[in-house]
Amino acid sequence: AQSVTQLDSQVPVFEEAPVELRCNYSSSVSVYLFWYVQYPNQGLQLLLKYLSGSTLVKGINGFEAEFNKSQTSFHLRKPSVHISDTAEYFCAVSDQRNTPLVFGKGTRLSVIA
């Protein structure tokens, strides 16, 4: 069964600084990878996804992620964070279409003014 590890439960960062949120998944023949964001007391919003093709994926709000098959990683990055990026970020994986997502435990990003 698939599994996802988000190595950092909390990441504090100063406003306008760069950030990287780490995600590793258990290996499979093929995977679909996702990052979702959950703002306080809200639902999950899709940030970006990797299905196939280019390993560098760009998403909304200036975020991007890079799929690294050899390291089984899908780290999320942003070159300059804003206060409004404060939220919980979830990495998720599935190995087939229309199968439930397996989520990591989330990383709480706190942006400090």
Next chain:
Amino acid sequence: DTAVSQTPKYLVTQMGNDKSIKCEQNLGHDTMYWYKQDSKKFLKIMFSYNNKELIINETVPNRFSPKSPDKAHLNLHINSLELGDSAVYFCASSFHGEETQYFGPGTRLLVL
């Protein structure tokens, strides 16, 4: 024009009660899911329906019973609520042949 909606958004109830949470999607999707997010923010699949038929049922107590009257709706009925059922329940949907799931806003259930 909400894509995936859930009602109610908040639900506070006593132990032992029976309650239902409703989910509707207007995306034309044919697969729907229920996820549970516990107090530590961990998200886990509960059920998955495709074309109104149950295809995945994770280890969930029998007190939880999903019902899908049509492809656009997936409701969750919970009998004899327990303190441990307190959580946020998310509905999601996807289209057969596509990988992306779209989530509802969540229902925050508190059992007293």
